[in-house]
Amino acid sequence: MSLYDPKTTALISIDLQGFIIARPVAPHSAQQVIENTATIAKSLKSAGGTTIFVTVGFSADYADAVNQPTDEPIAFPQGGLPAEALREPPEIAALTSDVRITKHQWSAFYGTEMDLQLRRRGIKTVILTGIATNFGVEATIRDAFAHNYAVIAVEDAMTTFSAEMHAFACERIFPRLARVRKTADILANA
DSSP states (O other), rough: OOOOOGGEEEEEEEEOSSHHTTTTOOOSSSSHHHHHHHHHHHHHHHOOEEEEEEEEOOOOOOOTTTOOSSSSOOOOOTTOOOOOHOOOOOHHTTOOSSSEEEEEESOOSSSSSHHHHHHHOOOOOOEEEEEEEEIHHHEEEEEEETTTOEEEEEEEEEBBBBBHHHIIIIIIIITTTSSSOOHHHHHHOO
């Protein structure tokens, strides 16, 4: 049985942009995640699938950012994120995506037109890649599952801030919400 039908499948790539990919990550390097995502995107597009690249961004005053007290608040630079923080790596920027979405919180669904764009294109399955596994990627996987999409989480096309965080999400959380596969499994299906 086929893992997915390319014509009703979308790749959703999360936060492959300057200020995210520059951080130390594990267990996979940011470059490996970028390369695997680009390879999946090219393969899926050539088979008739959809690609959606998601980045996180805010207004210069961060009025559109979640701003609630936490034990580990995120610090942003004064005056807004610089252009290089928002810039996609060349391997991703060179691809022609069907949809580009800017999100203002972890999930690519919350407060965006993600669900609308997927439904209008007849998408039934979403393939998730990106950084960080247990933040933006996980939040998007949870929302995709709640919106009743079949989800495929590509273990070697995502990474986070420690190998333990990544393993916990991929081994304990994602199997309840998705099918966890490797890049080679995705390519073998297309």
